[in-house]
Amino acid sequence: MGYAMTAPSYWLHSLGPVTPRPPLGGDLEVDVAIVGGGYTGLWTAYYLSQAAPQLSIAIVEAEYCGFGASGRNGGWASGLFPVSEAKLTRRYGASRAAAMHAALAGAVDEVGRAAAAEGIDCDYAKGGTITLARTPAQLRRQRGSAGFLDAEAASEICGAEGVLGGVYSPDCAALHPAKLVRGLAAVVEARGVRIFEGTRVRSIARGAVDTTHGLIKAGTVVRALEGYTARLAGHRRALAPVYSLMIATEPLPESNWERIGLRRRETFSDERHMVIYGQRTADDRLAFGGRGAPYHFGSRIEPSYDRVPGVFDSLRDTLTEMFGIRPEIAHRWGGPLGIPRDWMPSVGLADGIAWAGGYVGDGVAAANLAGRTLADLIAGTDSDLTTLPWVGHRSRRWEPEPIRWIGINAALHATTLRDALERPRVS
Template sequence: MSTAAPSFWLDSLGPIEKRPPLPGDTVADVAITGGGYTGLWTAYYLAKAAPELRIVVLEAEYCGYGASGRNGGWASGLFPVSEAKLARRYGPERAAAMHRALEASVDEVGRATAAEGIDCDYAKGGTISLVRGPAQLRRARHSPGFLDAGKASAICGATGVLGGLYSEHCAALHPAKLVRGLAEAVERLGVTIHEDTRVQRLERGKVVTGRGTVRATTVVRALESYTAGLAGHKRNLAPVYSLMIATEPLPGEFWQRVGLARRETFTDERRMIIYGQRTADDRLAFGGRGAPYHYGSRVRPEFDQVPEVFDALRRTLTELFGIEAPIAYRWGGPLGIPRDWMPSVGLRDGIAWAGGYVGDGVAAANLAGRTLADLILAQETELTALPWAGHRSRRWEPEPARWLGINTALRATALLDAWDRRRAA
């Protein structure tokens, strides 16, 4: 059993050799901070559209070290703000356009990875949210995509299924294969990547690192949860932890009973988010929220390991599928949450940004990369007219209000789920 690997996904790739760091001061047209999906997709579409640009990507560790190398592997059309809420603020047409663009991004990830020869185990089987209790059934039975118990169980044969909500707009994939393959693809397009180069400060026209300064016409902030560690940005995004486990490969008879034949991703209708997928090598990779937010938006490696959360994930997996599966990996890390839960992309005064995906960033980062490319190239497109373009979330409250508010909300969510279970007993 391995517990020290950054994630199952990264461990499965073998040893990772870092690219050379920034050798000193340099000049570029575009300097991108962050070597995850957002930064790399931005570099990819920029280099495709304008190969003459000098593009530099700066990464503190190595490409995929953050959420891009450890997430649940859902390329989904999910957006943390409902279409109804978007419609009230931006109108129904723009709200619908936002959701259509995200759904199309699921296919764009598949198209682009196939075109670049990135074998990331992409499988567009859709996603199912199981209904497994009376309270969940009351909330879900009139929602779009509702399936009765028989149809839902045929997709995912979990215990106690009363129904389910199915959407075709999701693909399961291997997140580390995607991010590492994408880094190689942008290098082939002429983009320079410097790893082991920690960004200290962003300013108009330059990025200051511990290894030198990059002067650039456009600076891109694509740090997601690590934004909180950047000078002047501590309250922009709250780093909230999500943890995962992965089983050993499971036998054929288990999959005959459970299904997920097209590698549909799965969750259920509880309030505390859980998420899982059947991996290409027949494991269950399963995660959820519930780990505490740390005072002052601190992000530390030791926060990735919370034994009580791992134990809760294992119990949930056992309860879902009626199996005491051997757990091979445990890992976790932070994701970025804006104060209004609204992801955003934008460009102002030479500084571009994207992020705040609230855990649904695999496909959204692709859309963000395409949108940032259009903004940087000063092109007005359907993407630059989407509601999240130019959006600015208000900042999180200072401490201790931020710590109290986030952890109280996490606790309240867990208590509401416990109340639903007691009423169903």
């Protein structure tokens, strides 16, 4: 394996040791070669094997399926999209913007449907999501939003300290991400999709995937590397690998849950500028994460970057401040996610190379939608999915270094400052 994880996520740890599949054994020729064994690559193989069972499909993964964000994310299958509907409307028109958001909302249900149909028990619970307002500035931003709740109604869902209001959406499910990705890999393999793990891809080109274990020739090549895209030759500036870190508590006693709520396992965040996200796990832990770790010069990705003690401490402090508890932290982990320059995820197929990604941290449901869309594109099927605004979108490349490093980290510090300025002053 080319990359030893310093600490597995709680999700992966809960499933026990990984037994990797064998690597590629030499040169290979297939109809479709998928680079990346996470949600995007696996969902693409899942739906494509249904739509065109005559195609031979191979997945190549540098580590093991679910090693990346698919095995360590916050477990939100959400209808969130990083580009607002208002901005999409200005760019693509109201009907196409609405279709994009409706398709993502539908993907939340489709993840649950497909998992149930395939017997994948991934602790799926569609309780929706709530974004709390806990400062006057946050409340002002939420006023007039669809799904706005007053302080009493918001606190009934999530009993955090100092709740002034909140915005609730039904379009979100909490789940166990590693159970989903491992189950999905087993399902597609049983359908005849070949999965090669421990096989690093060095470069891709039309009709060819160059790996550390041989050359794969394919009619269609799918790039599905998300936060690890920068490691692919010629793609260093395509997606910026920005780190998101998480913690998971020990199981909390019922007395804590009586106060915290989240009775339907609603996911939760608040309206601060620096992203935070949490869920009540099926075994009654708080799994909680957020941004704040620095971007590293040259889009470097290293095992040591997965752990930033100051960020872990901040996440624990935030849980204490939100819920009035000082929980024991059982697991700490992190890793990169993929951010395009314009924050617009995309899906496409051109000149024999397909791609999907740039989910900006909201990829659990979006990857399912991307997989279905790629399956239609590769199979040559015209559908409502292939006309969505993100299909064929091309984000401009990130700036070269050191401009990229300065800009991303300056934005990170500015976000932290904005949140600090919005906190009520204690007299």
